[in-house]
Amino acid sequence: MQDWYKLAREQTDYILEAIKQQPFIRELMNGTLPSDVFQFYINQDAMYLAEYKKVLATLGVKCPHEDDTQFFLDSATGIIHVENALHQIFLKDNELAHESSPTCELYTSYLTRMVANRSLEEALAAVLPCFTIYKEIGDYILEHQTNKADNQYQDWIDTYGGEEFATSVNNAVVITNKYAANASEEVLQKMKAAFVKASKLEWMFWDSAYTKEAWKI
Numbered sequence: 615m616q617d618w619y620k621l622a623r624e625q626t627d628y629i630l631e632a633i634k635q636q637p638f639i640r641e642l643m644n645g646t647l648p649s650d651v652f653q654f655y656i657n658q659d660a661m662y663l664a665e666y667k668k669v670l671a672t673l674g675v676k677c678p679h680e681d682d683t684q685f686f687l688d689s690a691t692g693i694i695h696v697e698n699a700l701h702q703i704f705l706k707d708n709e710l711a712h713e714s715s716p717t718c719e720l721y722t723s724y725l726t727r728m729v730a731n732r733s734l735e736e737a738l739a740a741v742l743p744c745f746t747i748y749k750e751i752g753d754y755i756l757e758h759q760t761n762k763a764d765n766q767y768q769d770w771i772d773t774y775g776g777e778e779f780a781t782s783v784n785n786a787v788v789i790t791n792k793y794a795a796n797a798s799e800e801v802l803q804k805m806k807a808a809f810v811k812a813s814k815l816e817w818m819f820w821d822s823a824y825t826k827e828a829w830k831i
């Protein structure tokens with residue numbers, strides 16, 4: 615298995631293309647996304663990241679190589695630090711909601727379960743779309759938008775399209791490829807399933823923000 619991510623990326627291209635077509639992404643790119651929808655998203659994302667930070671720290675501790683441990687622990691503090699700063703800009707004086715949406719709950723519970731109960735390789739694959747999909751969407755928007763000077767969401771776009779995030783994403787891919795290179799066929803199948811599911815959950819997260827998803831009862 616030379617480059618596991620390249621293959622996983624190809625096999626999930628349809629999900630990435632579907633994300634690019636989501637109204638949330640199109641309106642974010644145009645700057646026309648209603649601010650209540652964006653607020654809902656930022657609120658849910660703050661709750662998502664509070665759990666994701668623990669997932670990354672646990673994953674780091676599971677890695678046998680200390681450089682990999684260091685990377686995930688740095689990501690847990692560093693990336694989350696940057697994203698919290700973003701939330702400060704966009705949340706402003708608004709109250710933080712305290713109840714996770716069903717999709718937010720599903721995604722964080724899924725990642726927590728993968729890291730707690732599954733192999734290191736599967737957990738790495740489950741966590742990776744959170745890095746790679748945001749990078750691809752950030753780059754896509756930067757490349758296609760025509761309103762950089764006056765898009766109210768530009769700080770968000772620049773965070774994920776920027777160089778700093780690219781370095782971090784690249785490290786996560788390199789680490790995942792390294793463990794995949796020694797994985798059995800059975801583990802590789804499970805890694806693929808985890809990467810696909812987490813990619814679908816990324817699609818669902820934006821969809822649930824756009825509809826301001828509520829609990830049915």
Ligand SMILES: Cc1ncc(CN)c(N)n1
Nearest residue numbers: 659662697744745748819
């Ligand atoms: C749901 C979600 N997925 C990914 C990211 C980018 N780390 C994020 N902020 N939120």
